[in-house]
Amino acid sequence: MREIETLLFANETFYRAVADQDMDALEGVWSVAVPVSCLHPGWPPLHGRDEVMESWRRIINGPAPPAIECHAATAHLIGGTGLVTCYEKIGAEWLIASNLFVREGQDWAMVHHQSGPVSQPPEGDEITPTPQAN
């Protein structure tokens, strides 16, 4: 149970780092020991820490840094790794994501991330209406 809690905490730390545009925190979240990979929607697959961290640098320093929130996270311990699936709310848009973590010392370190489209928000969440000009 404690393992699941720390895993969900690591997942939250990742999203907070992106939302805060905190590159140091992102560098700390991602594994330094394991080959990492990242599949951003619409991007080619990124492999290795250099490519992955450069993508986050571009995203959080880009013209529209994501006001990202994690919702409805589900965590599983699988063969020594931790898998979290969750919704991502970015402004009024929703995505779904897979986040894979591995134990590094006392912490969970991120080794893989993919996010992609979803048809609707999680149950109980409403689509944020786009403000309309009167």
Add this chain to the structure above:
Amino acid sequence: MREIETLLFANETFYRAVADQDMDALEGVWSVAVPVSCLHPGWPPLHGRDEVMESWRRIINGPAPPAIECHAATAHLIGGTGLVTCYEKIGAEWLIASNLFVREGQDWAMVHHQSGPVSQPPEGDEITPTPQAN
């Protein structure tokens, strides 16, 4: 090295089962021991073997069963699990996918799958031109 080969073979077996509309093979590929999950593009997240297998049943028995091929697969062993990232070619469309496997006896069993959009095919592959009426 042998582990990577068997992991890529398990990944190929998954795509062949989908392409062949072979539900028995798909049932064999997915784990029976670990909580499985699946994030199809545009679908809500699916959790548990019943939901996941039902989704594949709908997909392969649907009006347009996917002529799916796996390209440019990359495999990593991470903390007792096997992660494969690859491109999926479905007709003239390309997607990217994350496939997570865990050891079950002598085999790799699938525990998670997500696929989503990609901007272009893998290097060296051409986008299949859509036939144009004259």
